[in-house]
Amino acid sequence: MYSEKVMEHFRNPRNVGEIPDADGIGEVGNPVCGDMMTFYIKVKDGVLTDVKFKTFGCGAAIAVSSMVSELAKGKTIEEALQITNDQVARELGGLPPNKLHCSNLGADALHAAIADYLRKQKEKDKKSAECHCPYCHKPLPLGVNFCQPCGVAIALCPKCKKPLPKNAEICPECGVNINS
Numbered sequence: 118m119y120s121e122k123v124m125e126h127f128r129n130p131r132n133v134g135e136i137p138d139a140d141g142i143g144e145v146g147n148p149v150c151g152d153m154m155t156f157y158i159k160v161k162d163g164v165l166t167d168v169k170f171k172t173f174g175c176g177a178a179i180a181v182s183s184m185v186s187e188l189a190k191g192k193t194i195e196e197a198l199q200i201t202n203d204q205v206a207r208e209l210g211g212l213p214p215n216k217l218h219c220s221n222l223g224a225d226a227l228h229a230a231i232a233d234y235l236r237k238q239k240e241k242d243k244k245s246a247e248c249h250c251p252y253c254h255k256p257l258p259l260g261v262n263f264c265q266p267c268g269v270a271i272a273l274c275p276k277c278k279k280p281l282p283k284n285a286e287i288c289p290e291c292g293v294n295i296n297s
């Protein structure tokens with residue numbers, strides 16, 4: 118019923134496990150059979166340097182997860198996003214028709230992990246772009262009016278509470294007129 122390749126991945130799944138400090142985690146479940154796949158990714162300079170998975174399910178689901186992890190490791194985010202469930206099934210030498218829709222969710226789980234990573238990145242970028250000391254440019258928590266590293270008191274916008282550049286009359290962040 119299963120191809121040799123499926124059996125081989127099922128017996129020797131690659132990259133099984135969890136990445137404790139994963140940059141992205143994606144989980145998909147099949148409500149029909151209750152199988153679950155969780156993918157963990159580590160990303161450096163846009164490349165998936167590590168991919169691991171934990172799958173609770175049948176042999177096909179495990180073989181699919183294993184194949185996806187192999188295909189994705191070392192790929193850039195853009196390349197990994199192009200991995201499809203169909204491609205995974207082909208690489209495995211086909212899947213039995215009754216398992217095709219139910220077990221073949223590995224690419225979806227991988228894409229969910231990438232989406233999680235991208236969302237976290239965005240949040241991080243937003244946070245770090247939030248406030249900076251206008252003198253030393255080090256990050257400053259929102260609402261703090263004293264920069265510890267350079268020891269200078271900072272004027273904050275009365276409306277958005279972001280640091281104001283020296284002698285500013287208009288807040289560059291929210292546009293409020295400081296003197297009115």
Ligand code: FES
Pocket residue numbers: 147150151152174175176177178219220221
């Ligand atoms: Fe394994 Fe459905 S029985 S994925």
